Amino acid sequence: xxxxxxxxxxxxxxxxxxxxxxxxxxxxxxxxxxxxxxxxxxxxxxxxxxxxxxxxxxxxxxxxxxxxxxxxxxxxxxxxxxxxxxxxxxxxxxxxxxxxxxxxxxxxxxxxxxxxxxxxxxxxxxxxxxxxxxxxxxxxxxxxxxxxxxxxxxxxxxxxxxxxxxxxxxxxxxxxxxxxxxxxxxxxxxxxxxxxxxxxxxxxxxxxxxxxxxxxxxxxxxxxxxxxxxxxxxxxxxxxxxxxxxxxxxxxxxxxxxxx
Numbered sequence: 001x002x003x004x005x006x007x008x009x010x011x012x013x014x015x016x017x018x019x020x021x022x023x024x025x026x027x028x029x030x031x032x033x034x035x036x037x038x039x040x041x042x043x044x045x046x047x048x049x050x051x052x053x054x055x056x057x058x059x060x061x062x063x064x065x066x067x068x069x070x071x072x073x074x075x076x077x078x079x080x081x082x083x084x085x086x087x088x089x090x091x092x093x094x095x096x097x098x099x100x101x102x103x104x105x106x107x108x109x110x111x112x113x114x115x116x117x118x119x120x121x122x123x124x125x126x127x128x129x130x131x132x133x134x135x136x137x138x139x140x141x142x143x144x145x146x147x148x149x150x151x152x153x154x155x156x157x158x159x160x161x162x163x164x165x166x167x168x169x170x171x172x173x174x175x176x177x178x179x180x181x182x183x184x185x186x187x188x189x190x191x192x193x194x195x196x197x198x199x200x201x202x203x204x205x206x207x208x209x210x211x212x213x214x215x216x217x218x219x220x221x222x223x224x225x226x227x228x229x230x231x232x233x234x235x236x237x238x239x240x241x242x243x244x245x246x247x248x249x250x251x252x253x254x255x256x257x258x259x260x
Contacts, residue, residue, distance in 0.1 A: 003137020004172060010106040011053035011073035011139070012173075012195070016248045018223040021141075021175075021197065022046045022230050022240065023055035023109075025077040029088065035231040039063040042231050047072040049240025053106065055141075055225075058095045061103045075141055076100035078129060079111040079122075089116035089147050093125050097132035107173075108133060109141040114162055115148025123169070130170035142171035143199075143225070153177060156184035163192050175199055175225040178216055186219035195222030200229030206239060210253035213246050223247045 012019040024043070027036050035042060043064045046054060053073030056064055061076065080094040081087075091111045100108045110129050112122045126142065133140040144166045146158035156179040166174045171194060178198040179185055189196050198216045200209065213224050224243060233239040245251040 001134070001137050004139045007106045007137070008139045008172065011075060012222070013052060013248055017195070018217065018247050019052040019195075019197070020050070020223055020240065020244050020247050021053045021055060021073075021075065021225040022051050023075075023077070023143075023225060023227040024060070024231060025055050025057050025080075026227055027060075028057050028077075028080045028082065028094075030083055035228065035236070040066060042236060043072070044069055045237040046231065046240050049237040050244040051230075051240050052223075055109055058099055058103055065104075073106045074104060075107045075109050076103055076105040077109045077111070079109075079125075079143075087117055089113040090118045091122055091125075093129070097129060097136055097138055101136055101138060105138065107139040107141055109143055109175075111143045112162075112166070113145055113147040114158070114165060115146050115151035117148070119148070123165075126169050133172075134170065139172040140170070141173040141175060141197075141225075142166040142169065143175040145177055145199075154180055156180075156188065159184075160188045160191070163188050163196055167192050167194055173197065173222070177201065178212055182215045182219045185216055185221060189220035196220075197222050197225040200224065200226030203229055203232060206233070206242070206257055207253055210242060210246050210256055213243060214250075214253055217247060217250075 047070045055075040078095045079091040081091050144162040159179050162176050173195045175197045242256040245256040
């Protein structure tokens with residue numbers, strides 16, 4: 001599908017085959033959190049830092065269109081849930097593929113939690129979105145995690161299963177948790193035919209974040225899809241620039257932080 005190929009090049013570097021994507025959909029789940037209070041400013045910081053794309057809910061797209069400065073790829077997120085829900089892991093569709101296209105999206109994204117009580121509904125919704133994305137030539141990023149009672153969220157086996165489910169569902173790109181070591185992640189990426197990005201996870205230090213990203217890329221990862229670990233930094237623009245140096249230029253993490 002040439003439409004997907006053209007659009008993917010707007011959110012992934014065509015030379016490195018990697019990408020730095022900064023999700024900013026957290027307000028839907030968590031409310032007015034630090035880092036996402038002035039959306040126009042943080043999107044400018046992320047863009048000027050060199051990120052390839054951002055992830056926004058449909059109502060925030062207008063705040064991301066700055067009409068000046070460096071352009072950035074747009075991924076419109078189609079799934080939502082809030083922290084007030086008795087089951088925050090229950091993601092439902094809050095936007096359509098057609099709406100995303102009308103808003104100027106270069107890609108769409110959905111969120112699926114395997115092991116959650118409503119896993120079946122999320123998979124069913126995901127299948128519908130895959131069909132619509134294929135129809136319109138819109139790339140789909142599937143964010144998928146092992147989350148639920150009795151599920152180990154860090155197990156390489158369950159993370160690998162998440163990646164396989166997303167690939168078999170028809171994802172063009174996949175975001176999941178980093179299993180904690182290079183060898184385990186290499187096994188996961190090798191068995192997958194589409195780009196696999198790691199999530200940022202809980203907030204850790206600048207150097208720890210960059211070392212995790214370096215290790216994931218060395219293991220065949222396609223880069224990072226990092227939210228709070230990027231936009232909640234003291235200097236978001238500089239930190240995103242450091243991430244880009246590691247992902248696209250294989251710069252050593254300590255050296256990547258030197259320009260701060």
